[in-house]
Each structure stands twice: as structure tokens, then as C-alpha cells.
Amino acid sequence: MANDHVSWRIKKGEVHALLGENGAGKSTITSILFGLLQADSGEILVDGKSVLIHNPNDANALGIGMVHQHFKLVPSYTVTENIILGLEPKTAWGHINYQRARSKIQEISHQFGLAVDPDARIANINVGMQQRVEILKTLYRDARIIVLDEPTAVLTPQEIDDLMQIILRLKAQGRTIIFISHKLKEIKTCADQVTVLRRGKIVGSADVSDCTEAQLAEMMVGHAVEFVTQKDAPTIGNVVLRLENISVKSMRGSIAVKDLSLSVHAGEVLGIAGVDGNGQSELALALSGVVKPVKGKIYLDEVDVTSFGVRKRVEMGLGLTPEDRETQAVISNFNLAENYVLKTFYRNPYSSVLGFLNKKKISDDAQVQLENFDVRSANGWRSSISELSGGNRQKVVVAREMTIASKLLVVCQPTRGLDVGSIEYIHRQIIAQRNAGKAVLLISFELDEILNLCDRIATISHGSIVGIIDAKDATRQQVGQMMTASHKETVVG
Amino acid sequence: MNMKKVNSSKLVQFVDFSIKNEFIMSVYVILLGFFLSTVLLYLVGLKPSVMYNTIVQTITGYDFSKYRFNARYIGTWLTNSMPLILTGLSFNIALRSGFFNIGAEGQFIIGLTFAQYFAFLLPPVMGVTGIVAVIIGALFAAGWGAIVGWLRGRYQTSEVVLTIMFNYIAFYFSRWFSQKYLPGANSYRADNFPQEALLANSWFQSITNGSLLNNGLFLVIVSLIVYHIIMEKTKWGFSLRASGFSPLAAKFAGIAPVRSAVVAMAGAGFFAGLAGGIVYLGSFTFANVIRAQDQYGFTGIAVGLVSGGSAIGTLLSGLFFGLLNAAAPLMQSRGIPREIATMISAFVVIFIALSTGIKLRLGQWVIKAKNKEKEMD
Numbered sequence: 001m002a003n004d005h006v007s008w009r010i011k012k013g014e015v016h017a018l019l020g021e022n023g024a025g026k027s028t029i030t031s032i033l034f035g036l037l038q039a040d041s042g043e044i045l046v047d048g049k050s051v052l053i054h055n056p057n058d059a060n061a062l063g064i065g066m067v068h069q070h071f072k073l074v075p076s077y078t079v080t081e082n083i084i085l086g087l088e089p090k091t092a093w094g095h096i097n098y099q100r101a102r103s104k105i106q107e108i109s110h111q112f113g114l115a116v117d118p119d120a121r122i123a124n125i126n127v128g129m130q131q132r133v134e135i136l137k138t139l140y141r142d143a144r145i146i147v148l149d150e151p152t153a154v155l156t157p158q159e160i161d162d163l164m165q166i167i168l169r170l171k172a173q174g175r176t177i178i179f180i181s182h183k184l185k186e187i188k189t190c191a192d193q194v195t196v197l198r199r200g201k202i203v204g205s206a207d208v209s210d211c212t213e214a215q216l217a218e219m220m221v222g223h224a225v226e227f228v229t230q231k232d233a234p235t236i237g238n239v240v241l242r243l244e245n246i247s248v249k250s251m252r253g254s255i256a257v258k259d260l261s262l263s264v265h266a267g268e269v270l271g272i273a274g275v276d277g278n279g280q281s282e283l284a285l286a287l288s289g290v291v292k293p294v295k296g297k298i299y300l301d302e303v304d305v306t307s308f309g310v311r312k313r314v315e316m317g318l319g320l321t322p323e324d325r326e327t328q329a330v331i332s333n334f335n336l337a338e339n340y341v342l343k344t345f346y347r348n349p350y351s352s353v354l355g356f357l358n359k360k361k362i363s364d365d366a367q368v369q370l371e372n373f374d375v376r377s378a379n380g381w382r383s384s385i386s387e388l389s390g391g392n393r394q395k396v397v398v399a400r401e402m403t404i405a406s407k408l409l410v411v412c413q414p415t416r417g418l419d420v421g422s423i424e425y426i427h428r429q430i431i432a433q434r435n436a437g438k439a440v441l442l443i444s445f446e447l448d449e450i451l452n453l454c455d456r457i458a459t460i461s462h463g464s465i466v467g468i469i470d471a472k473d474a475t476r477q478q479v480g481q482m483m484t485a486s487h488k489e490t491v492v493g
Numbered sequence: 494m495n496m497k498k499v500n501s502s503k504l505v506q507f508v509d510f511s512i513k514n515e516f517i518m519s520v521y522v523i524l525l526g527f528f529l530s531t532v533l534l535y536l537v538g539l540k541p542s543v544m545y546n547t548i549v550q551t552i553t554g555y556d557f558s559k560y561r562f563n564a565r566y567i568g569t570w571l572t573n574s575m576p577l578i579l580t581g582l583s584f585n586i587a588l589r590s591g592f593f594n595i596g597a598e599g600q601f602i603i604g605l606t607f608a609q610y611f612a613f614l615l616p617p618v619m620g621v622t623g624i625v626a627v628i629i630g631a632l633f634a635a636g637w638g639a640i641v642g643w644l645r646g647r648y649q650t651s652e653v654v655l656t657i658m659f660n661y662i663a664f665y666f667s668r669w670f671s672q673k674y675l676p677g678a679n680s681y682r683a684d685n686f687p688q689e690a691l692l693a694n695s696w697f698q699s700i701t702n703g704s705l706l707n708n709g710l711f712l713v714i715v716s717l718i719v720y721h722i723i724m725e726k727t728k729w730g731f732s733l734r735a736s737g738f739s740p741l742a743a744k745f746a747g748i749a750p751v752r753s754a755v756v757a758m759a760g761a762g763f764f765a766g767l768a769g770g771i772v773y774l775g776s777f778t779f780a781n782v783i784r785a786q787d788q789y790g791f792t793g794i795a796v797g798l799v800s801g802g803s804a805i806g807t808l809l810s811g812l813f814f815g816l817l818n819a820a821a822p823l824m825q826s827r828g829i830p831r832e833i834a835t836m837i838s839a840f841v842v843i844f845i846a847l848s849t850g851i852k853l854r855l856g857q858w859v860i861k862a863k864n865k866e867k868e869m870d
Contacts, residue, residue, distance in 0.1 A: 040864050290745055310747030328745045333738040342735065342746040351728040 007042075008195055008202065010145075015167060015177040017187040017208070019220055020197035021419035026180050029197070030147050033178075034059045034066045046145075065138025069150040071130050075123040079116055080105055083137045108139050112169050126277075128159035135166065146170065147178045152186055153417055156276045156445060157480070164190045182220065182419050184213040185448075196220050221421050227452075229427040232435070234455045237266030239302075240408050240439035241287075246296030247463075248282040256282035258463040259296070264408065269430065269440040271454035271471070273447060274483050279463035280443050281323060284412045287441070288320045289313045301407060314343050319405025321397050323412035323443070329397045330385050337366035337381035340400050373399040374425065391422030398426055402433055409433050412443045427453060447476060459483050505862045512852045512859070515801035522799070522848060523813060526840035530833060543827050551820040566819070568697065568704025572776070574815025575713045576601075579768035580793025581800055581807040581814075582720050583761040587652075589724065589802050590757030591737035596641060596656025597765035598790030599663030602783065604634035604766025605773040606667040609683075609780045613676055617689035624708060626690055627770030631763045637663065638762020639755050646754030664786060671782040683780035692775040709771030716764060721804035723760075733757055765790060792818075795842045814838060 008029070010016045020026045031037040033044065035053040043050050046062050053059050059066070073082050080102050089097040089104075102118045109116045114132045122130060131151060138146050148167075152160045167177055167190045179191055187194055188208060195205045196219040203219050217225040241264040250256035257279040264270045274280055285291040286298070289310040298306045300316050308316070322328035330339050341350050341362050349361050366381040375395045377383035385393055394414065402409060411430060415423040430453055434440050444450050450457055451474060458468040459482040467482050511517050531541040550556045554567045580597040587594035608630030615622045641659055645652045675683035692707040724730035735743040736753035744750050768789055773781060796814050800806035821834035844851075 288745060289747070309749070310745065314747055322745055327739070327741050329742060331735055331739045331742050334735070338731070342742070345731050346728045355727045355729060357726060357728055357731060 008205075010176060010178065011193070012176055013171060013174050014192045015171050015179055015190055017179045017181060017191035017194040018197060019182060019184075019187060019194055019216060021182055021220055021421065025197055025200040027149065028200075030066065030149055030178070030180060033064060033147060060141050060143070063142060063144035064147065065141060065143025065145070066147040067131065067134040067138065067149065067151060069153060071134050073122045073130060073133060075121075077122060078118070079120050079122065079125075079133050079136075080118045082122055082133060083118075083140050087141065105136060105140065108136055112139065112166065112173065114166065126159075128155055128162065131155070131159075131163070132166070135170075143175070145176045145178065147180070149180045150182075150417075151179070152181065152183060157447060158275065160186065184216050184420075187216065188213060198222060217420050221419070225420050225424060227424075229424075229431055229452055231431045231453075234269075234434065235267045235437070236455075237437060237439075239263045240266050240300065241441065242299040242302070244297040244299070246286060246293040246298060248279070248286045248291060248293045250282050255294075256463050257286065257293070260460075260464055261296075262458060262465055264439045264441050266407075266439050267434060267437050268455040269434045269442055269453050271442045271444065271450040271457045272460050272465075273444070273450045273457055273479050274460035276445050278460050280412070280445075280460060282463075283460070284320070284323060284410065284443055287318075287410050288322065289318075310343075311346075314404055315347075317404070317406035318408050318410070319401035319403070320410040321394075321401050321412060321414055323416070325390070325394055325397060325416075330393055332384070332386040334385060335381060336370060336375070336377060336383050336385055336388075336396055337363045339385050339396055340366035340369060340381070343400065343404060369399045369403060370396070373429070375399065391418045391425075394418060394422065394426065398429060402429065405433065405438055408439045408441070410441045410443070413445065414442070415444075415446070415449060423449075447479060450479070451476065502862075502866055505859055505866070508855055509859045512855050516806065518848055518852070519799050519801060519806070519810070519845070522841055522844040525844050526837045529840050530837045533836065534829070534833065539829055544824060544829055544833065547820050547823045547827060547829070548816065551816055551823065563702055564700060565702040565704045566823075568701025568706040570812075570816055570819040571701075571710065572705045572707070573819040574812045575709050575775075576768035576772050576789045577792055577796050577814045577818070578713055578807055578811030579716060579764045579771070580789050581796030581811045582716060582804075583763075583765035583768070583790075584793050584797030585800060585802050585807055586720065586724070586733070586764065587757050587761040588797060589737045590733040590753060591740055592642075592645065592652045592754065592757055592761075594638075594656060594758070594761045595653050595794070596638065596659050596758075596790070597761065597768075597793045598786050598788070599656065599660035600634040600638050600762040600765035601769035601772075601787065601790045602660075602663040602667045603637045603762070603769070604630040605769030605781075605783070606630070606663075606670055607633040608766075608770030608774055609671065609686075610674060612686050612690035612774055612780070613684075615690070617687045619689050620708070622687070622689040623692045623774050624712065627692070627709070627712065627767060627774055630770040631766035634766020634769065635759040635763040638765075639759040642755040642758030643751065645758070646751030652754075652758070660786070660790070664783070667783055671780070675780050675782070678780070678782055681782050681784055683782065685779045686774065686777075690774060691778065692771065705776045707771070707775040709775045712767055712771060716767060717804045717808055720764070720807070724804075729756065765793065768793075792838070795838060795845075798845050799841060 018026050018029065028037065032039050033053065035055040035058050038054070044053060045051065051062055053062065080098060083105055084101045089100045091097045105118045114136055116129065116132050116136055122133070135146065151163060155163060167179065170177055179187070181187055191208045193205065194208050194216065196203045196216065198220060243260055243262045245259045245261055246257060247255055247259055248257035260283065272280060282291065286293045289308055293306065297304055300313070300318060303316065305313055305316060331342065344350060345357065345362070350358055352358065363381045370381060373395045375392050377388055377392065385396060398414065414426055414430065430440060430442065442450065442453055451471065454471045456468055457471050457474050457479055458465050459479060461483065511521065530544065534541045534544060546557055551566050551570050554564045555562045580601065583597045583600065584594050608627045611626040611629045612623065615626055637659070641652055641655045644650045644655055671683065672678045672680065677684035692709050694706070694708050697706040698704065724734065732748045732753055733756065735746065735748055736750060740750055743753065772789065792814055796807065796810045800810035817834045817838050821831040824834060825831045
């Protein structure tokens with residue numbers, strides 16, 4: 001049972017945050033509100049009246065609109081077509097009246113400052129804009145209560161700021177917002193009231209202005225949380241990774257990484273800060289060996305590994321957690337042990353010379369490491385990875401890559417979509433790797449994560465490094481400015 | 494009240510257990526196929542008991558209407574099942590690697606074409622020539638499959654389109670090649686095979702009262718074992734399964750996608766090619782110039798879909814479809830059109846296709862029912 005006798009009140013015209021870790025039952029509650037699931041017992045009241053919500057149409061009729069975490073848009077349709085889908089205004093002849101739809105969309109967009117182009121195709125607009133289309137969709141259907149499910153998970157820092165502004169404007173115009181998140185800073189910024197959910201039960205409701213972030217975190221996790229990872233001064237060693245003027249093409253064929261040079265030393269965490277889409281993904285692909293750079297050289301321990309594939313780089317001691325855990329890092333039909341050896345199953349001691357898998361050794365090693373990394377699962381290594389929460393899945397990936405990374409560990413968005421407890425744990429592990437004398441390269445869109453973990457911070461913009469600074473002297477503002485600045489003269493720190 | 498609750502929870506447990514077990518689902522689907530066929534026979538005024546009698550007779554060799562035993566029926570059943578088990582393996586090894594192999598038909602044809610050719614070419618050694626010829630034919634079919642795998646892996650061409658087209662190429666290639674290179678060939682047959690090249694096994698024939706059961710049976714058993722070992726026990730099977738479940742994650746883990754595609758499709762070609770050789774060196778005494786596609790490859794898709802992907806599943810599923818094939822002529826002789834047998838297999842395939850949806854629905858029902866029970870406690 002995901003929710004256990006939850007009672008919850010939301011006032012008209014407020015921004016009400018629903019806070020909870022992954023798996024706490026936030027999504028279940030909202031699915032019930034939107035008619036995707038039915039409550040086994042209890043009732044829902046809107047404006048004091050008991051209502052039955054059997055499906056999303058009932059929810060729409062009651063003025064409840066939902067923006068899902070994963071957008072429900074048709075990529076090949078225009079903004080207008082997506083918004084009117086299922087509710088098309090007709091002309092006298094029975095055709096779709098695009099003109100009327102268009103002007104209504106423009107009017108709403110203007111009213112709430114959404115700046116949405118009604119004729120743009122979804123495939124051609126960025127994620128932040130797509131989200132605004134989703135919000136517009138609910139407004140077009142006259143939603144009075146708008147549910148935003150983890151709206152910032154996919155956004156860049158700038159887009160998050162924009163969204164906060166939009167939420168405040170919606171509130172100013174009398175709409176009620178339910179804001180689901182596990183990010184404390186955002187809740188502090190925009191919410192009036194917060195309800196904390198843990199293991200399907202409400203632990204408390206409070207005025208946001210009355211609580212600190214630390215108090216909210218403690219309510220959510222159930223124990224005190226450290227936001228700053230403890231670390232000593234780094235012991236810097238030799239250069240482990242050296243990138244020499246590498247250029248990498250994106251999937252679309254344009255140059256995404258341009259003449260990028262960078263060195264990472266043993267015993268340090270070098271962070272790459274930047275707004276999403278500035279070549280981070282392509283840089284990670286080139287480091288992993290999945291994509292070959294079109295120009296330049298990659299040296300690992302002064303060995304030219306530019307032409308090496310994934311497997312040869314693994315053998316050289318390169319561990320890498322890819323940015324998209326679900327599609328790039330794990331195989332959901334495999335169990336934990338199989339996922340643990342996904343990169344090393346083919347070699348001694350996991351496979352014999354004749355190619356037979358040593359299943360005993362695989363499961364024994366996996367079990368030890370799963371315990372070391374505090375992976376919580378129902379059946380140990382036998383559990384299917386799809387049964388695990390996001391945080392535990394990421395721990396499996398991190399366990400695997402840290403075991404492989406004898407020299408260099410590259411972590412891309414290591415805590416994306418994870419709850420506070422898992423983030424804290426993974427951060428400690430990353431510092432432990434650095435303390436063990438490995439070189440660590442951290443690619444992240446979360447500025448706080450970069451500032452917390454790194455010894456040096458490099459900022460990336462338009463596929464090139466625009467500056468490197470020592471993390472000791474770095475401030476949020478400074479790094480933020482570097483991120484958004486266009487090409488400056490490279491500062492080497 | 495209390496009684497009722499116990500009953501309902503037993504039903505819930507039963508459904509819960511059933512939908513989580515591939516094998517049991519397959520059995521249900523087959524039973525459902527027979528049930529529909531029974532209804533159909535009633536509706537058209539025929540006796541379903543005749544159908545069941547025929548089925549039982551094909552499995553046991555015992556004719557309950559005449560109280561006579563004839564082992565030949567069992568032999569015919571096994572002979573019919575052999576190529577279907579192999580084309581089922583062909584489909585399964587590709588499917589578990591993430592590819593939909595429609596090409597077993599063409600791979601079957603390449604296998605039989607070269608098996609026939611080498612049956613004449615190889616030095617005649619009793620009991621060996623035939624088997625070696627079949628294996629060489631299968632190797633050619635593996636190469637044939639590998640071409641598709643390479644095109645799929647390297648250029649992302651749809652393997653479904655490729656294999657369908659390759660089936661046509663294989664068919665016309667086989668007719669041209671056989672007429673040109675087989676001794677004494679005309680437009681439909683060539684010379685008799687040398688005795689040594691036949692797969693016939695006189696001991697099998699004697700215990701099954703002169704059926705066509707032959708040495709191909711050994712190849713089928715070895716194939717099942719090899720398939721099981723490769724897929725479940727070796728690093729190659731691990732690579733293939735990883736690519737099959739998630740090509741992208743496999744690529745990120747250093748499993749070369751092109752190689753996986755080539756290996757999977759070559760394996761598929763090998764099994765289907767073996768089937769071709771076994772049918773043509775096992776059931777004929779003369780070389781054929783094929784005039785039509787035999788449908789073993791296409792039935793193999795059904796065998797694979799029903800099997801759930803394991804070696805044991807493929808064996809049982811192949812035996813089931815082989816049973817329908819073997820029983821069809823017998824049914825016909827007793828007044829039930831052979832189309833009925835084909836319809837049973839069609840019903841089974843349709844229900845297998847529906848089973849994902851049915852499982853989903855039943856799964857939701859189980860969760861709801863369990864929640865309700867919890868609340869009553």
C-alpha cells in the first residue's frame with residue numbers, strides 16, 4: 001500500500017508543496033487526484049464537495065490539471081495542436097478551428113507570461129519550453145488546481161528560475177498549485193505551505209517560512225542530513241586524464257565539443273559546471289569510448305586511448321557512470337549481480353578461458369559490494385534491478401564503476417533524481433575515491449553538487465572550457481557567471 | 494463470510510502464480526486454443542471427440558476407437574517436431590538478442606540446398622556423410638544469417654525487412670543452384686542420394702514401425718543442449734541477452750553491437766539451416782529442387798513465441814506444433830478438415846500475442862483483490 005490513510009488540505013490560491021523521498025508515495029497521491037488510480041478507501045473533496053474522480057476527464061471537469069514529470073506531448077505536432085488535442089474547437093463546417101485555438105493560446109500565454117510560440121513544433125523546442133506548453137495545456141482547460149510533478153528534475157538552473165517566476169504569477173492570478181518535489185531549495189523559494197510524506201504517511205504540514213531546509217530534510221528522511229560533505233585538503237598526484245584539443249560531434253552531426261583541453265590529476269575532484277546542452281553529454285560519450293572524437297587526443301596515464309573502445313578503457317581502469325542511468329547504465333531485466341558485472345563479465349575471474357560464466361564468483365562478489373555500498377533490496381543479488389528505487393539503482397552503478405575505476409572515475413549527473421539520503425551517500429563515496437588517490441571527473445548541472453565536492457571547477461560553454469578555478473575561492477555567483485559567459489580567455493587555476 | 498474469503502484468496506493466489514509463470518501461461522493458451530476448436534467443431538456439426546482421439550493417438554500411438562497400437566504415429570510426431578524445434582531455436586536466439594528473425598524460412602532453404610549439394614560431393618561414409626552434409630549446410634545458413642546481422646548492426650537496417658527479402662533471394666537462389674549443380678536435376682528433382690548420405694536410422698525405423706524418424710534427432714538434441722549452454726552459461730549468451738534487453742546499455746558496457754547482431758543472426762541461421770538439411774536428407778531418398786517455401790520457418794516463429802525463450806520451452810512448444818502437423822492428415826482421414834489443426838495453432842498464436850495484455854489486466858486485478866483483503870483484516 002503506497003498511501004495509508006492520508007488526509008491533506010490545500011487552500012485556494014496557495015502554492016502547496018508535497019515533499020518526500022522517492023518512493024514515499026507522492027506520485028500515488030497525485031495519480032489518485034488525477035483519476036489515474038482509485039483510492040481503496042477515503043474520499044476527495046473539492047470546494048467542500050465530495051467528488052469522484054474515475055479518470056483524467058473527471059479531473060479536468062473539476063478544474064484539476066496535471067503536468068507530469070515526463071511530458072505527454074506529440075513531438076511532431078505543433079504547440080497549438082498539442083494543446084487542443086482532445087478538445088479541438090470546431091468551425092461551423094466541423095473542421096478544427098486553428099485560428100480560434102491559436103488566439104486563445106496566445107492570450108493565455110500572454111496573461112501568465114509563458115512566452116510560448118503557438119506554431120513551434122514540440123520536437124524543435126527545449127525542455128523548459130515544453131514544460132510551459134504542458135502548463136498552458138492545463139490553463140487552456142481552465143484548470144484551477146495545477147499539479148506539477150517534479151517539475152524541476154529536467155530543467156537547467158536558469159529554467160528553474162523562470163519556472164519559479166511562472167508559479168508565482170499563476171498564484172497571483174488565483175490558481176492553486178500543488179508542487180511535488182524533493183528539492184528543498186525550490187520549496188523554500190516558491191511554496192507557501194509544505195506537507196511532508198514519508199513511507200505513504202503524512203509526517204507533518206507546515207508554513208514554509210517557519211522551517212529551515214535542514215528541518216524539512218530531517219522530516220523527509222527521518223534523521224538529520226549533512227548537506228556539506230566532509231573532506232580534507234586534496235593530495236594531488238600525477239596527471240591521470242589529459243584531453244588535448246578534442247572535438248566531438250553530437251548525434252545531430254554538429255560539433256558539440258570544440259577543441260577542448262583538460263587535465264585531471266590523481267587525488268582531486270575536477271568538476272565540470274555548465275548549463276545542460278553545452279557539450280557535457282558528448283564529452284562523457286567521448287570519455288567512455290562509445291563515441292570517438294573527430295579531432296584531438298585522449299590520454300589516460302599518458303597512454304593514447306583515443307582509438308580504444310569501451311572495453312579497453314575499462315581494462316585501463318576507467319570507470320564511468322553515464323548520465324542516463326535507466327537507458328545507459330543498467331539492464332532492467334537483469335538481476336543485481338548481472339548488472340554488477342555488466343562491464344567485466346567476460347574476463348577472469350567471471351568467465352573461464354572456455355567462455356563459461358563463473359556464476360558463484362559473480363554473485364559472491366556482487367553481494368559483498370552491494371553490502372559495501374548499502375544497496376537495499378528484497379533478495380540481495382537475486383533481486384531484479386527494476387524492483388529497486390532510483391537511489392539504490394544508482395548505488396549499484398556506482399559500486400560497479402568504482403570497482404572498475406582503478407585510475408579514473410568519471411561521474412555524470414550522479415545524483416539526478418535521487419533523494420537526499422542517497423545523494424549524501426553517493427557524495428561521500430565520491431570523496432572516498434578521491435582520498436584513495438584516484439582522479440575524479442564530475443560532470444553535473446547541479447551547482448551545489450559541484451561546489452560541495454570539487455577541488456577545482458571548470459566551466460563549460462558551447463563545448464569549450466571557459467575557465468578553471470580553485471574551488472576554495474569559488475562562489476555560486478562567480479561560477480554561475482562563468483557558466484553563462486561566452487568565450488573568455490581561459491583562466492588556468 | 495469466512496469461507497468465502499478463503500476461497501477468494503485462493504483464487505487470487507492461483508491467478509497471481511499463473512501470471513508470473515511463463516510455462517503455465519503457455520499451457521493455458523494451448524488449452525484455450527483447443528477449447529475454441531472444440532466449440533468450432535460443435536458449431537459445424539463435427540465430433541470433437543474425433544479430434545481428441547487423433548491427438549492422443551499421435552502422442553501415444555494408441556487408437557482408442559479401434560484398440561490398436563502403432564508406434565509409427567509416435568515416430569511421425571517426433572519427425573514432424575524436429576525441424577520445428579530447430580526453427581523455434583532459430584527464432585529464439587535472435588529474439589533474446591533483440592532481433593525479430595523472419596528469416597528462418599530462407600535460412601532453412603540455404604541449409605537444405607547446401608546439405609543436398611554436399612550429400613553428393615562428400616566421400617560416402619555410412620552414418621557420417623549425411624550428418625556432415627547437414628552441418629555444412631547449416632554453416633552456409635549461418636553465413637547467410639550473419640549477412641543480415643551485419644547489415645542490421647552496421648547500418649541499422651530493419652532485420653524484419655531484410656530477412657523477408659532474403660527469404661525470396663534464398664528461394665530463387667536455391668532453385669537456380671540446385672538445377673545447375675545437382676546431378677540429374679530437372680525443374681523439380683535430381684538424382685537419388687547415395688545411401689551413405691541419408692539420415693535414415695534403421696533401428697529408429699524398426700522401433701517406430703517404419704516411420705521417417707532419423708539421425709536428425711541427435712542433431713536436434715545436441716542443438717537444444719548447445720543452445721541452453723550458450724544462452725545461460727557462457728559469456729556469449731550474457732552478451733546476447735544484454736544486447737537483447739537493452740542495446741544502448743550493452744553498448745555503454747562495451748558489448749559491441751555489430752558483433753552481437755552478427756553472432757545472433759548467424760546462430761539463428763545455423764539452427765534453421767540444420768532444420769532444412771534434416772528434412773531433406775531425412776525424409777527423402779532423392780534430392781529436391783524446391784517448388785515452394787515449406788513454412789517450417791514461419792511456424793518456427795509461433796514455436797518461439799509460445800516457448801518463452803528457454804531450451805526446454807522450445808522443446809515442448811516444438812513438440813506441440815509438431816503434434817498438430819502430424820495429426821492433421823490423420824484428422825483429415827477421419828472427416829475433420831486439416832484446416833482445423835492450422836486454426837488451433839492460429840488460436841494459440843493469437844492468445845500468446847494477447848497474453849501480455851491479459852497478464853497486465855489480471856495483475857491489476859490481483860493487486861486490487863489483495864488490497865481489499867488487507868482492508869477486511
